[in-house]
Amino acid sequence: MNEQQQTLWQFMSGQSDKLLSQTLQHVGLTFISLILAIAIGLPLGILIARKRKLSGTVLGIAGVLQTIPSIALLGFMIPVLGIGAKPAIVALLIYALLPIIRNTYTGIIGIDQHVKEAARAMGMNKGQILLKVELPLAMPVILAGIRTATVINVGVATLASFIAAGGLGEFIFGGISLNNTNMILAGAIPAALLAILLDTLLSLVQKMDVKKLRKALYIFPVVILVLGGFYALPSAYGSTLTAGFTPEFMGRQDGDLGLKSTYGLKIHTIVISDAVMYKAAYAKELDVISGYSTDGRLKAFDLKILKDDKNIFPPYYAAPIVRDEALKQFPELEKTLNLLSGKITDSIMTDLNYRTDYLHQQPERVAKDFLISTGLYKAAKNGQKGTVRIGSKIFGEQYILAEIYSMLIKGNTDYAVATKTGLGGTKICFDALMNDQIDFYPEYTGTGLLVLLQPNPTIAKEMAHDKEKTYDYVSAEFQRKFKIKWLKPIGFNNSYALMMRQKQSKELNVNSITDLKKYLDKN
Amino acid sequence: MIELKEISKKFGDTQAVKQVSFRVAREETLVLLGTSGCGKTTTLKMINRLIEPDAGQIFINDKNITDEDPNVLRKGIGYVMQNIGLFPHYTIAENIALVPKLLKWDKAKIINRTHELIEKLHLTENTLSMYPHELSGGQQQRVGLARALITDPSVLLMDEPFGALDNVTRTSIQKEFKALEELKRKTIVMVTHDVLEAFELADRICLMDKGEVVQIGTPKELLYQPINDFARNFLAGQRLALEFKVINIQDIWSYLPEEIVHHGESETAELNIWEAMELLRNKDRFELFISGANKTIKSINFEQLTKGFNQYQNAQMHE
Numbered sequence: 090m091n092e093q094q095q096t097l098w099q100f101m102s103g104q105s106d107k108l109l110s111q112t113l114q115h116v117g118l119t120f121i122s123l124i125l126a127i128a129i130g131l132p133l134g135i136l137i138a139r140k141r142k143l144s145g146t147v148l149g150i151a152g153v154l155q156t157i158p159s160i161a162l163l164g165f166m167i168p169v170l171g172i173g174a175k176p177a178i179v180a181l182l183i184y185a186l187l188p189i190i191r192n193t194y195t196g197i198i199g200i201d202q203h204v205k206e207a208a209r210a211m212g213m214n215k216g217q218i219l220l221k222v223e224l225p226l227a228m229p230v231i232l233a234g235i236r237t238a239t240v241i242n243v244g245v246a247t248l249a250s251f252i253a254a255g256g257l258g259e260f261i262f263g264g265i266s267l268n269n270t271n272m273i274l275a276g277a278i279p280a281a282l283l284a285i286l287l288d289t290l291l292s293l294v295q296k297m298d299v300k301k302l303r304k305a306l307y308i309f310p311v312v313i314l315v316l317g318g319f320y321a322l323p324s325a326y327g328s329t330l331t332a333g334f335t336p337e338f339m340g341r342q343d344g345d346l347g348l349k350s351t352y353g354l355k356i357h358t359i360v361i362s363d364a365v366m367y368k369a370a371y372a373k374e375l376d377v378i379s380g381y382s383t384d385g386r387l388k389a390f391d392l393k394i395l396k397d398d399k400n401i402f403p404p405y406y407a408a409p410i411v412r413d414e415a416l417k418q419f420p421e422l423e424k425t426l427n428l429l430s431g432k433i434t435d436s437i438m439t440d441l442n443y444r445t446d447y448l449h450q451q452p453e454r455v456a457k458d459f460l461i462s463t464g465l466y467k468a469a470k471n472g473q474k475g476t477v478r479i480g481s482k483i484f485g486e487q488y489i490l491a492e493i494y495s496m497l498i499k500g501n502t503d504y505a506v507a508t509k510t511g512l513g514g515t516k517i518c519f520d521a522l523m524n525d526q527i528d529f530y531p532e533y534t535g536t537g538l539l540v541l542l543q544p545n546p547t548i549a550k551e552m553a554h555d556k557e558k559t560y561d562y563v564s565a566e567f568q569r570k571f572k573i574k575w576l577k578p579i580g581f582n583n584s585y586a587l588m589m590r591q592k593q594s595k596e597l598n599v600n601s602i603t604d605l606k607k608y609l610d611k612n
Numbered sequence: 613m614i615e616l617k618e619i620s621k622k623f624g625d626t627q628a629v630k631q632v633s634f635r636v637a638r639e640e641t642l643v644l645l646g647t648s649g650c651g652k653t654t655t656l657k658m659i660n661r662l663i664e665p666d667a668g669q670i671f672i673n674d675k676n677i678t679d680e681d682p683n684v685l686r687k688g689i690g691y692v693m694q695n696i697g698l699f700p701h702y703t704i705a706e707n708i709a710l711v712p713k714l715l716k717w718d719k720a721k722i723i724n725r726t727h728e729l730i731e732k733l734h735l736t737e738n739t740l741s742m743y744p745h746e747l748s749g750g751q752q753q754r755v756g757l758a759r760a761l762i763t764d765p766s767v768l769l770m771d772e773p774f775g776a777l778d779n780v781t782r783t784s785i786q787k788e789f790k791a792l793e794e795l796k797r798k799t800i801v802m803v804t805h806d807v808l809e810a811f812e813l814a815d816r817i818c819l820m821d822k823g824e825v826v827q828i829g830t831p832k833e834l835l836y837q838p839i840n841d842f843a844r845n846f847l848a849g850q851r852l853a854l855e856f857k858v859i860n861i862q863d864i865w866s867y868l869p870e871e872i873v874h875h876g877e878s879e880t881a882e883l884n885i886w887e888a889m890e891l892l893r894n895k896d897r898f899e900l901f902i903s904g905a906n907k908t909i910k911s912i913n914f915e916q917l918t919k920g921f922n923q924y925q926n927a928q929m930h931e
Binding site for chain 2: 201203204206207208209210211212213214217221222225226
């Protein structure tokens, strides 16, 4: 219970060096992309103010780019630019473009025609008119655009942590995965303050009168450059191999913390989202990643699991967890869900995952094929006796399990089914269950123990490596604390695992985590 | 000297200017007069190439203006416009110094010339550090004129320079303009729709309608020898006031009382009827002493002035 009693302030001061470097990275990302957006947006805005016919097209394209969801945009960037700062900066730049282009355009075409005519009549050439008349007069409007872009960027930059570009998103998304409110706030509060601070500063610049504004305009680019430079500051300690860990893995005792304390592993680590991690390892952007042992991409990208020879990764046996009330409301539910118990082994799960992740088959089809092959499939009965709500987390395996359960319920009972898939991380899924938004979802014993219950370290350690003990403990505790029942385990153990490319593992002769540590110490 | 030869300009399907030709002599003021949309402003803007004509040629001091770089040409021509077009982000001093800075004059020369001009134009020293929005309309127009005059160009183009001012300010600034020595040395083309203003300031008037020149002549010629009904009707509304402006004491000299002997101050016979009346009214003077040709002096009061004017009018009509 120690961790929960820790105050936000204690967390922040404990993690102050991380907090500082993340904040600097965040500011850096925001401003590097802002510089580039200005470098591209300003000339484009000027161009379309000159050639108005182009304005519809250019503003239209920038508008469409703006509407692409940020995570999707980051996803599109990876095949082209890989992971890390580059794609993050490009994505941020794209979001910053529209307000800058549009405001430059509006600012310039909004200038009093007579002033422009006077400038021409005095014999100023086009360049002089632009620099001495149009830009200075449009500047308040252009600055408003830059201000909007800055605030957008501070917000979107939190997502940069998905593709290993750092920033305050590391805390925010790590905290969501780990059910650690202090961690979420340690990222969210500085990000919000940063947005407010920058917005206020820019509003001051914007409100300056003409004279001060002229001076400020000389200082402005310097400030942006300096702030952009922050990104280069927090230099990670170097090692010959690079690891990519998910935000969740970074903060867990059975994750990065355990690797450090139990193995003494020192490796250059970047934080990256689960969605792109495997691909990045395959593309040799990363050497070591924190994957899941049943992940289909393990097979797809030819990765090898390093043996956990000191047993820091506890077992993660999957089982549906159901609210007691739902069990009362749907008497046939428990029996139906238990039909799957013991049916899916590690290798079956890896194969099912491989089909969705790599062969891109629909989870629905994969689920149906599996049920038919095991003889569990029954045609749907058009349920009339109420609707069971199934939840799932946001990765492939959970989608498949949700589909399988959905078909089992429809085929064996008279209940209808509603699936609420893709519920972020553990915290979001569990909160949905506690708040009666869903009736059950598949959870893992290790997650239940370490993330949701968070017992004191001695109990955790005692429990951690024994499958039966863990299951019994979480079952009892969940019943007592949350009135939630763990049904029978499905069979497979989807634990954390460190992985490398097969080829590299052979070349370096690294087969276990201890081998990895020895290799890193030598090089 | 400015010369336009058969200048034409079309905007889309509208013939804005059609075969306009005229000459403006050195140091002459030609006023382009007409209703809005008659093509007078378009004609003016073609002289400094803000608008390029479709056909015809324009010469300034016998040089075809198309042979010159438009920006160089414009720096050599003063331009005053109705909306003044001062740069709102420049101080008054910077606005006035705009063209000299483009021409890379040295600082001392710019400062000297600026001070010379603000004195002539009755602007105060402290306005120099102000921004345009802090000035009244009349002051802004003076600044606009200073900006146009600072390089002492021989040609000045004015597009409704007093159009944005209220009546009282307009009248007083017109008078100042008329009295300004700098302007007397310039070849000026000015656009206005205000007949009284045209008569006040013009050496010759070019009356335009539907893009064409209707009549070019002195104010007097326009008033007494209108070429057609349009020209006649255009002036009809303000005829009496115009007559007061174009006829001077010398014209009606023979209809005034006998000459007298007088050794005090006297007014010139170049005074027009309007001005003579104003003197008699405003200064509460009972009589004016006017020195005519041959240094003869006549004394007139208001009744004698109107009587003389009426007799002159009758004589003109019977000619």
